[in-house]
Amino acid sequence: MGLVAVIGAGVMGETLLSGLLRAGRAPGDLVVAERRPDRAAELRAKYGVEVIGNVEAVEKADTVVLVVKPQDMGAVVDEIAGSVKPGALVVSLAAGITTEFLEQRLPAGTPVVRVMPNTPALVDQGMAAISAGAHCDDEHLAHAESLLSAVGKVVQVAEKHQDAVTAISGSGPAYIFYVTEAMIEAGVFLGLPRTTATELVVQTLYGAATMLRETGDHPSVLRENVTSPGGTTVAALRTLDDHKVRAAFISALEAARDRSHELASGQ
Numbered sequence: 001m002g003l004v005a006v007i008g009a010g011v012m013g014e015t016l017l018s019g020l021l022r023a024g025r026a027p028g029d030l031v032v033a034e035r036r037p038d039r040a041a042e043l044r045a046k047y048g049v050e051v052i053g054n055v056e057a058v059e060k061a062d063t064v065v066l067v068v069k070p071q072d073m074g075a076v077v078d079e080i081a082g083s084v085k086p087g088a089l090v091v092s093l094a095a096g097i098t099t100e101f102l103e104q105r106l107p108a109g110t111p112v113v114r115v116m117p118n119t120p121a122l123v124d125q126g127m128a129a130i131s132a133g134a135h136c137d138d139e140h141l142a143h144a145e146s147l148l149s150a151v152g153k154v155v156q157v158a159e160k161h162q163d164a165v166t167a168i169s170g171s172g173p174a175y176i177f178y179v180t181e182a183m184i185e186a187g188v189f190l191g192l193p194r195t196t197a198t199e200l201v202v203q204t205l206y207g208a209a210t211m212l213r214e215t216g217d218h219p220s221v222l223r224e225n226v227t228s229p230g231g232t233t234v235a236a237l238r239t240l241d242d243h244k245v246r247a248a249f250i251s252a253l254e255a256a257r258d259r260s261h262e263l264a265s266g267q
């Protein structure tokens with residue numbers, strides 16, 4: 001894999017950087033480029049990594065990982081294109097940005113992998129989907145996979161599915177945190193102390209997620225097991241249906257999918 005350059009170290013860039021270090025990669029095997037000087041200093045102090053300019057980082061990197069916002073991607077790629085080492089792999093973690101967008105701006109034949117990660121990578125429980133660009137071989141894909149598997153699961157998907165993946169697992173943690181907040185507020189409304197409500201909700205989510213993963217049972221089966229006839233759960237679920245929560249989820253994820261698609265055009 002050689003030297004890895006992380007270009008853009010905000011939330012997602014730091015998540016990947018910290019995961020690679022946790023997985024045993026030496027700080028000397030990584031360089032970071034970050035536009036904000038205060039952030040650069042923070043990362044240098046926290047991780048002992050070299051933080052340098054975009055071009056300088058790319059010049060020496062065998063793998064270039066782009067983690068800037070989709071809206072900044074065109075400017076960054078135009079800046080670094082002339083400095084990418086022949087044979088270096090370019091990996092993009094940006095929502096919406098296609099491999100074609102990058103290939104058109106990079107030297108002809110540059111291998112590009114598009115990745116959609118998510119923030120649970122911070123606790124090594126990430127979910128990343130990867131797609132090959134036009135000049136990628138199996139070795140390039142394996143290389144990108146090994147980078148992301150340091151912080152969680154990795155699946156390969158056809159690039160046409162990446163906007164849907166972004167809507168589901170890329171943005172997904174936010175929906176879960178939103179539901180968590182709503183359940184905690186409901187607990188407070190029902191008179192529970194906030195700390196108690198929080199502990200109940202977080203452990204319930206963790207337990208339910210663990211059941212889904214460990215039993216492999218369909219969520220409908222697991223939900224039915226909680227839903228006693230004429231009981232409390234069915235009363236709550238009926239109210240959720242009255243408020244069209246299931247339909248709202250479908251519309252919400254459709255909006256995220258569409259927004260991901262729009263981001264490709266720099267909007």
Ligand SMILES: NC(=O)C1=CN([C@@H]2O[C@H](COP(=O)(O)OP(=O)(O)OC[C@H]3O[C@@H](n4cnc5c(N)ncnc54)[C@H](O)[C@@H]3O)[C@@H](O)[C@H]2O)C=CC1
Nearest residue numbers: 008009010011012034035067068069070072093094095117
């Ligand atoms: N936050 C998330 O949950 C996820 C984010 N992503 C993708 O990761 C990318 C970054 O997102 P976040 O980390 O959330 O954003 P962010 O705003 O926290 O980080 C972006 C970083 O790039 C830096 N930057 C901007 N222009 C630069 C330049 N020209 N040179 C060097 N550094 C530059 C910024 O200073 C900032 O620190 C986006 O493309 C996003 O679609 C993908 C999946 C999940």
Ligand SMILES: O=C(O)[C@@H]1CCC=N1
Nearest residue numbers: 094095166170171172
């Ligand atoms: O909200 C966003 O655009 C990024 C991509 C997926 C998660 N966060």
